[in-house]
Amino acid sequence: MSEAPALKHVQVREYVRALCEGAPPGSAAPSERELVQRFGVARMTVRQAMDSLVNEGLLERMPGRGTFVAKPKGEVGRLTSYTEDMAKRGLLPESSTLLARREQAGPGVARALDITEGDAVIHWKRLRRADGAPMCIEDAYLNEVILPGFLQSGMPTSLYDALEARGLRPTWAEDSVSADVANDDEAALLDVEAGAPVLRVARRALHEDKCVEVSRSVFRADRMTVYVQFADAR
Amino acid sequence: MSEAPALKHVQVREYVRALCEGAPPGSAAPSERELVQRFGVARMTVRQAMDSLVNEGLLERMPGRGTFVAKPKGEVGRLTSYTEDMAKRGLLPESSTLLARREQAGPGVARALDITEGDAVIHWKRLRRADGAPMCIEDAYLNEVILPGFLQSGMPTSLYDALEARGLRPTWAEDSVSADVANDDEAALLDVEAGAPVLRVARRALHEDKCVEVSRSVFRADRMTVYVQFADAR
DNA sequence: CAGTGGTCTAGACCACGGT
DNA sequence: CCGTGGTCTAGACCACTGG
Numbered sequence: 001m002s003e004a005p006a007l008k009h010v011q012v013r014e015y016v017r018a019l020c021e022g023a024p025p026g027s028a029a030p031s032e033r034e035l036v037q038r039f040g041v042a043r044m045t046v047r048q049a050m051d052s053l054v055n056e057g058l059l060e061r062m063p064g065r066g067t068f069v070a071k072p073k074g075e076v077g078r079l080t081s082y083t084e085d086m087a088k089r090g091l092l093p094e095s096s097t098l099l100a101r102r103e104q105a106g107p108g109v110a111r112a113l114d115i116t117e118g119d120a121v122i123h124w125k126r127l128r129r130a131d132g133a134p135m136c137i138e139d140a141y142l143n144e145v146i147l148p149g150f151l152q153s154g155m156p157t158s159l160y161d162a163l164e165a166r167g168l169r170p171t172w173a174e175d176s177v178s179a180d181v182a183n184d185d186e187a188a189l190l191d192v193e194a195g196a197p198v199l200r201v202a203r204r205a206l207h208e209d210k211c212v213e214v215s216r217s218v219f220r221a222d223r224m225t226v227y228v229q230f231a232d233a234r
Numbered sequence: 235m236s237e238a239p240a241l242k243h244v245q246v247r248e249y250v251r252a253l254c255e256g257a258p259p260g261s262a263a264p265s266e267r268e269l270v271q272r273f274g275v276a277r278m279t280v281r282q283a284m285d286s287l288v289n290e291g292l293l294e295r296m297p298g299r300g301t302f303v304a305k306p307k308g309e310v311g312r313l314t315s316y317t318e319d320m321a322k323r324g325l326l327p328e329s330s331t332l333l334a335r336r337e338q339a340g341p342g343v344a345r346a347l348d349i350t351e352g353d354a355v356i357h358w359k360r361l362r363r364a365d366g367a368p369m370c371i372e373d374a375y376l377n378e379v380i381l382p383g384f385l386q387s388g389m390p391t392s393l394y395d396a397l398e399a400r401g402l403r404p405t406w407a408e409d410s411v412s413a414d415v416a417n418d419d420e421a422a423l424l425d426v427e428a429g430a431p432v433l434r435v436a437r438r439a440l441h442e443d444k445c446v447e448v449s450r451s452v453f454r455a456d457r458m459t460v461y462v463q464f465a466d467a468r
Numbered sequence: 469c470a471g472t473g474g475t476c477t478a479g480a481c482c483a484c485g486g487t
Numbered sequence: 488c489c490g491t492g493g494t495c496t497a498g499a500c501c502a503c504t505g506g
Contacts (some may be wrong), residue, residue, distance in 0.1 A: 007494075032473070061472095064472055065473080067472090174461065176461050178455060178460070179455035197414050199411075225411065226411040241475075243475075266492070275476075276478060282475085299484085300485095300490085470505090471504085471505085473501105477498085483491100
């Protein structure tokens with residue numbers, strides 16, 4: 001057993017999630033009163049479970065008709081790592097480390113990571129490929145204080161998997177995306193001509209109000225498009 | 235009176251929203267039991283009201299302590315128009331129309347707008363400036379069927395304001411962002427050299443599952459950065 | 469009509485934080 | 488200790504949808 005939260009609304013939620021996760025959009029979810037019967041629980045408890053699934057976007061309520069599996073409409077701004085991003089695009093991600101060492105934070109990195117100048121940080125620079133060809137150069141700084149022994153533990157392929165294993169997967173991130181041309185060094189690494197268009201992406205990723213990663217990536221424009229979804233809640 | 239929804243959880247929600255909307259982050263919201271007293275309602279009703287404000291991101295619960303005004307942490311992926319975007323950056327937006335006419339939808343536009351080829355569409359091409367200097371060229375197609383008389387009504391400055399006035403403000407949008415270099419025509423309009431880096435943004439905007447706008451914009455890379463925020467709900 | 473979700477009540481016990 | 492939010496109960500009536 002990994003864990004069995006006695007919380008009834010969690011039990012109901014996970015039961016319904018398992019039922020509906022793979023189901024085609026438009027499928028009917030169990031009705032609330034049906035779940036009341038099955039779990040021997042009050043309807044408010046079932047509603048609490050369903051509410052969270054509706055908020056997640058997995059389900060959709062239709063008053064008078066029932067509750068149904070919603071069509072995904074894309075995952076709204078799902079926070080993904082390079083590895084996950086490439087996998088979703090059907091490309092094989094690879095990385096080679098150009099640099100990985102402990103450093104003292106400079107003023108810019110310190111401010112971005114919300115630590116004080118001179119604090120220890122992990123500087124990790126990688127050339128990332130997709131289906132064998134260069135895709136981007138990523139220059140990441142991690143907060144060493146909350147990642148003890150990260151460099152010694154052998155560098156993982158997916159940073160976000162490693163963070164998740166420590167319970168530090170980013171829950172919020174901000175990217176700034178701009179266009180530019182490659183300089184000579186970048187062009188050589190990315191296997192394009194100097195002056196070729198590139199996409200520069202700067203990311204600041206937080207886990208519950210603590211900044212765990214700040215990075216700058218430069219992507220080959222001919223290989224990368226950034227997709228962004230916006231939803232007006234309210 | 236505009237309207238007074240008898241719905242109690244709405245009354246409570248709007249009461250609390252009015253109290254907290256302008257309040258500084260960290261301020262205490264009324265406690266749930268206090269609201270129970272004030273409105274003479276059940277606690278589940280108060281919780282329903284507070285839940286929606288917490289989901290909106292206005293409030294934050296701290297078990298054992300109370301409920302507090304959350305710090306905004308940026309508006310997550312707020313869906314904005316060019317006009318709003320520039321205003322938020324503190325720049326003065328201007329537009330000059332390069333083309334505005336009724337056309338028959340071609341295959342690509344028809345698919346994007348989710349209409350049939352040959353249906354009437356509004357084609358609106360503008361050169362957009364910010365603080366006097368060229369910022370981008372925007373090429374937009376609108377679904378004429380749901381915007382009768384749009385061309386005749388005099389073109390507004392802000393498309394999204396005009397859509398909002400018709401109750402058709404986009405509630406969801408997807409952008410694809412890529413880097414490229416300007417061709418000769420674009421360079422001339424944007425007042426840069428041919429081959430200068432540009433950001434290409436293609437947008438598809440829906441109002442409640444109906445596509446109202448599809449557009450392609452090309453931004454001067456030296457003047458534009460796209461900011462994106464991601465939040466993992468759950 | 470029967471079934472659905474939407475709203476609402478009037479309580480209850482718990483774990484937690486601060487005094 | 489008391490007040491907070493978190494969970495939960497066992498009902499109720501309503502508006503809406505479908506057959």
